[in-house]
Amino acid sequence: MRPFRPFRPSRSWALALLLALSAAAHPVRAAGLVYVLNSGDATIQVLDAETRAERRRIPVLREVHHLSLTPDGRLLMVGDSGANEMLFIDPGTGEVLRREALSNPYHLGFSPDGQILTITSLRRDQVDIYRWTGEALELVKRLNMPDMPSHLAYSPDGKVVYVTLQGTGNIAAVSLETLEPLWSLDVGPEPAGIIWHNGRLLVGIMGSDHIAVIDPETRSVERTITIARGAHALFPAPNGGPIYVTSRVDSRITLLDPQTLAVTRSWKIPGGPDCISIDPQGRLWVTLRWQGRIGIVDPETGRMETQRVGRSPHGILYAGSGGAAGDRPAAPAP
Amino acid sequence: MLDALRDAWDGLNGWIFETLVQPALYAAGLMEWAEDAFDWINFALFGLLQVVIIYAVCRPLEAWQPVEPRADRRSIRTDILYTLLTRLGLLPLIAFVAFSSLGARLSGLVAESGWVPPTLETLFPILREWPLLALGVYIVVLDFGEYWRHRFQHMFGWWWALHAIHHAQRQMTFWTDDRNHILDDVIGAVWFGGIALLIGVPPGQFPIVVVVLRLAEAMSHANVRLSFGRVGERLLVSPRFHRLHHGVLGSGESGRNFAVLLPVWDWIFGTADFRRDVFPRTGDPDLPEEMATGGWLRQQAVGLRRMGAALFGRS
Numbered sequence: 001m002r003p004f005r006p007f008r009p010s011r012s013w014a015l016a017l018l019l020a021l022s023a024a025a026h027p028v029r030a031a032g033l034v035y036v037l038n039s040g041d042a043t044i045q046v047l048d049a050e051t052r053a054e055r056r057r058i059p060v061l062r063e064v065h066h067l068s069l070t071p072d073g074r075l076l077m078v079g080d081s082g083a084n085e086m087l088f089i090d091p092g093t094g095e096v097l098r099r100e101a102l103s104n105p106y107h108l109g110f111s112p113d114g115q116i117l118t119i120t121s122l123r124r125d126q127v128d129i130y131r132w133t134g135e136a137l138e139l140v141k142r143l144n145m146p147d148m149p150s151h152l153a154y155s156p157d158g159k160v161v162y163v164t165l166q167g168t169g170n171i172a173a174v175s176l177e178t179l180e181p182l183w184s185l186d187v188g189p190e191p192a193g194i195i196w197h198n199g200r201l202l203v204g205i206m207g208s209d210h211i212a213v214i215d216p217e218t219r220s221v222e223r224t225i226t227i228a229r230g231a232h233a234l235f236p237a238p239n240g241g242p243i244y245v246t247s248r249v250d251s252r253i254t255l256l257d258p259q260t261l262a263v264t265r266s267w268k269i270p271g272g273p274d275c276i277s278i279d280p281q282g283r284l285w286v287t288l289r290w291q292g293r294i295g296i297v298d299p300e301t302g303r304m305e306t307q308r309v310g311r312s313p314h315g316i317l318y319a320g321s322g323g324a325a326g327d328r329p330a331a332p333a334p
Numbered sequence: 335m336l337d338a339l340r341d342a343w344d345g346l347n348g349w350i351f352e353t354l355v356q357p358a359l360y361a362a363g364l365m366e367w368a369e370d371a372f373d374w375i376n377f378a379l380f381g382l383l384q385v386v387i388i389y390a391v392c393r394p395l396e397a398w399q400p401v402e403p404r405a406d407r408r409s410i411r412t413d414i415l416y417t418l419l420t421r422l423g424l425l426p427l428i429a430f431v432a433f434s435s436l437g438a439r440l441s442g443l444v445a446e447s448g449w450v451p452p453t454l455e456t457l458f459p460i461l462r463e464w465p466l467l468a469l470g471v472y473i474v475v476l477d478f479g480e481y482w483r484h485r486f487q488h489m490f491g492w493w494w495a496l497h498a499i500h501h502a503q504r505q506m507t508f509w510t511d512d513r514n515h516i517l518d519d520v521i522g523a524v525w526f527g528g529i530a531l532l533i534g535v536p537p538g539q540f541p542i543v544v545v546v547l548r549l550a551e552a553m554s555h556a557n558v559r560l561s562f563g564r565v566g567e568r569l570l571v572s573p574r575f576h577r578l579h580h581g582v583l584g585s586g587e588s589g590r591n592f593a594v595l596l597p598v599w600d601w602i603f604g605t606a607d608f609r610r611d612v613f614p615r616t617g618d619p620d621l622p623e624e625m626a627t628g629g630w631l632r633q634q635a636v637g638l639r640r641m642g643a644a645l646f647g648r649s
Contacts, residue, residue: 148366166366189363189365190363190366206365207363207366229360230360230365248368249360271352272352290351290352293344312369
């Protein structure tokens with residue numbers, strides 16, 4: 001008969017137990033991939049969100065700036081503006097599925113019903129409206145616009161798309177029913193990012209230090225909110241969280257209360273913060289345009305870790321491990 | 335090591351932009367040019383690096399085995415001024431940025447027709463997967479373009495009037511590479527940038543292509559008794575190969591050895607001279623003296639006057 005031996009955990013048992021407890025303490029982990037568009041060296045970097053190791057580097061032809069998931073989350077569309085090309089990528093793996101010739105895609109975003117994709121062409125002064133069949137894009141209207149159409153946002157009913165015009169300091173409203181411009185409004189120098197929020201349009205005024213709050217009904221600037229110099233783009237956190245606003249001159253991210261739009265906090269983020277994607281832990285993945293880095297910001301403390309990527313990183317997207325559906329950022333295409 | 339260098343480079347570029355340039359753009363209401371300005375700083379820094387690399391490579395070679403003594407230091411100083419104006423100046427950048435925008439607008443017009451222009455990679459898909467091969471192809475294509483630009487500089491009277499400034503130098507050193515009329519530089523930048531855009535050189539590779547060609551050009555002007563041997567002379571342009579182009583017999587339409595990087599173009603088009611023992615004196619006695627020894631401004635004025643005369647038929 002074998003003598004009784006009390007249970008003495010080995011080191012490996014202890015390690016396994018520790019890992020299990022650790023996992024239980026952090027039930028939501030940032031698994032998945034992060035896509036970084038390096039506009040200055042013509043690559044898309046695909047990072048493991050957990051380890052931040054580079055999983056893939058996709059060469060593109062010229063300049064990638066912005067990206068958008070398709071409405072079903074199955075495809076990631078990345079515009080290579082200088083190359084006149086749209087890349088269709090499997091967001092779960094980073095595999096390039098196909099490339100399509102398409103005129104100068106700079107910023108892009110799907111309408112709320114997922115039927116329309118609007119693409120701005122910053123350098124060509126054009127706005128293209130495409131019908132999305134679920135598989136393919138069909139150009140339905142090309143509008144010649146005043147100087148430098150930049151970012152875009154939709155009204156919740158999907159009847160109007162609003163485009164910022166950096167060169168003229170306006171926003172333009174375009175009807176998606178008639179496919180014709182409706183009106184334009186002077187909002188301030190070099191407007192960039194734009195979102196729809198609680199019946200208003202919020203516009204980052206890059207040539208100044210504020211956000212313009214626009215009432216689309218009265219077509220007027222209702223008020224301005226001072227942020228920091230070079231106010232650029234806006235990213236609402238999911239589930240009623242704060243609105244994050246990047247400022248490229250003062251290099252800050254400012255947090256706005258989503259109800260009152262009051263400034264609640266402001267973090268110094270060196271390197272020219274530009275686009276933001278938010279992962280399920282609420283962390284902010286930020287492109288630092290002037291330093292060739294991305295920052296990962298803890299939303300509680302504002303503490304940032306940085307990581308080297310390619311030159312002039314612009315668009316960024318966290319895509320969850322099971323495809324991107326469900327983990328999609330709440331903001332329009334970043 | 336490379337990552338650390340790149341990090342330091344981007345850090346310096348970013349620091350200059352964030353600290354000095356962007357606030358100035360903001361104050362001047364020019365923020366829509368921020369991204370172009372960021373590229374400009376990179377270009378100017380890159381120009382500085384080119385000068386340092388070229389000096390580090392070429393100066394020891396010239397000291398080691400010069401073809402001729404450095405007798406005319408004033409003339410060399412003029413060439414140094416040319417180099418600094420070109421490498422650190424605005425010209426190449428203006429051309430690339432301006433023609434990048436113009437190219438985009440032209441393709442915007444083309445887009446109206448529904449046709450999207452192809453690039454080199456869309457014509458040869460293998461280049462997508464082999465970036466180094468693509469880089470090699472870009473260099474070969476651009477070098478071919480440079481060969482023909484150089485031929486045209488010697489072929490057309492008005493263009494030769496400008497390019498003659500380059501050939502007037504009797505004290506040729508690696509600094510002579512940039513000794514060009516400003517109008518000639520503009521045409522060259524348009525030519526080079528236009529071809530780069532046409533074949534779709536990615537922005538990240540454009541500076542590498544530029545530095546390869548610039549280093550080759552500077553080296554080929556060096557005052558060094560150096561030949562690359564029977565085979566090497568046919569693969570890469572050597573100081574010997576290019577010095578022959580700068581000899582008296584190389585001037586004007588009857589010139590030889592026009593290639594910048596690859597002598598194969600001269601070989602193919604019957605303009606090569608591979609004699610390895612010939613290191614002629616440089617310069618052209620038919621050109622006005624001020625083109626050889628005048629200051630920068632004087633040379634520019636004379637070049638412009640001669641071009642006008644060539645165009646309007648007055649000598």
